[in-house]
Amino acid sequence: MTGRLRGVSFDAGNTLLYIAPSVGDAYAEVTRGLGGTASMAELEQWFFEGWERSAPQRGTAGDPLASSASIELAMWRSIAG
Secondary structure, eight states, X not given: OOSOXXXXXXXXXXTTBOOSSOHXXXXXXXXXXXXXXXXXXXXXXXXXXXXXXXXXXXXOSSXXXXXXXXXXXXHHHHHHO
């Protein structure tokens, strides 16, 4: 290899880290405590649909990896919406 190493990237979700309990389990526990009746599978499906929907809120036009409090807030509002 020639040249200088400029960076290293890691994919954390389901590569280096695993969510336990699952997203659906965590959301189901909270919603049951609030009187909700949605199943773990429904909540997990809705979460990942929201995740896909939030893609335009991630990063900026000039830097898709950019992050800030306002970018994160917009993303999570889109997911929770």
